[in-house]
Amino acid sequence: MTNSVLCIIYVDIEHILYIQHNFLAMFTKTLGATSAHLLTALAERNQLVFSITDAQEILGGSYNAALLALGRLTEAGWLVRLTAGRYAIVPLSSGDAALPQVNRYIIARELLGESPYYISHESALDIHNMLTRPITRVIATTPRRLKKREIMSMSYRFVSAPLSSLWGYESNWVTPYEQVNVSDLERTILDCLNRPDLCTGISQVAVGLWMRQDDFKWDILGHYTQKLGRHSVAQRLGYLLELFDLGTPSLIENLQKMVASHYASLDPFLPAQGPYLARWRLRINIEPEALETIVRT
Template sequence: MKKPKLTTVLRAAGDVIHIDDAARSLAISRVQAAKTLSAWAAQGWLQRVGTGIYAPVSLDMRGSDQTVTDAWLLVPALFGPAYIGGRTAAEYWDLTEQLFRDIVVFTARPIRNRIKESGGAQFTLRQISESRIFGIKSVWRAHTKVSVSDIDRTMLDILDDPAIGGGIQHVADCLDRYLRKNDSKPDRLIAYADQLDNGAVFKRLGFLAERHQLGAALVTACKARLTKGYAKLDPTLTCDRVVTRWKLKVPATWIGVSSHD
């Protein structure tokens, strides 16, 4: 049975507990609160998920390898201001049926390592400026409001960095589903890309859209925004062919292949 003081803290804090939550709800100093939370973690009631940040452990998980039931709950506390995006958001918006182990997070906080494990989950981090956090939806997970890129910003982010989209082939597959979905807004995708102001996005998007039977409007918009210089379709791949009309370097296997089917 949980301790009365712990119950008080959980009711006040919600899904994730900070030292200040414990200090405020128990009317004790931050030093006392930190010691109390640490003791509860040692007893298995809480799990430390970050500096001064704890998550409750369910009764059936006590004494076992502890994992947070919903790792999305940790994102605001560990990385905020931040949003969930990339291939993780692509799963959320049904742009893919592929499942990924990690959770992709775009954060305005400084990061030392791109990979962080906490609460039994693996987070892949990408640092961006706070001014570039736009095109975001708020979703409720338990009692915590979490930010996730909307469907159009999700598509933009994986075009900007195909690696966080699971690679360019997966990005192309996501674009196929994006163009077929009623809730996607290609005009908003272009507006977001204008705001991001990365010429490589228009080159990749134009090239991929040209190969799709529903991509004509995107092709026109991208052609009007071509910038000088050449970009790679996927910077992680060997791109030994040049598509001059899109100023894009692509792998040889992508020449002459259509996605109209």
């Protein structure tokens, strides 16, 4: 190992120790020794979401004592209660002693508890590096009916769907320590084509297709489209694939077989205007040139 590498490691260790010292000093001054010990221990474990039992284990007292301590920290704004018995640390905004931000997708997973789910639509685009703008909401698909939540300036929206429609997803690492369920590339595109309003419009779907064009399994995309059985999705997908010269001839041929007799809008959440395209039974309410400019910019 070279001296430069040793130096970097040494500096990193010193920085970590400095941050941990600041954690303890600042928290003890503002919260008291017990609360400071709890927050510092959780941060050192990278356990930003935790249970009452976790807190009890760290504090070493009774369950009720841990519950009271968590109640005080929540009231003071240091913690946020996610579900019954589950809490997340609220990060400090800045400074060397700032707590790290809890991953938004981990919070979504915690809000759902034991319910089946997958992170979907524009949130899945984000995880798969198919999104070109910051997001202010997290979307998950689940059979469970949940109201929208606002937690730490992030909106959490849950799309209700029958259990039988939860397919085409995988486990994905969103931190070095935590995984969530997220729709795979192919299912992500289909979900967004089905609900463009949940992924900022058809133009973002086109961007995602273009950005990850080398990673799609076109045969799986075709199989998924047939399994989903939505004619409008097949029509939009076929149009975009032809516009950007993507996919395979067999996929285009199979999508053509799914074209319905009635017309659908390319983006159903934009005004119903523009020319009709008979090949895909679509009303093209976004100019192709505009889509190409957005995708290639």
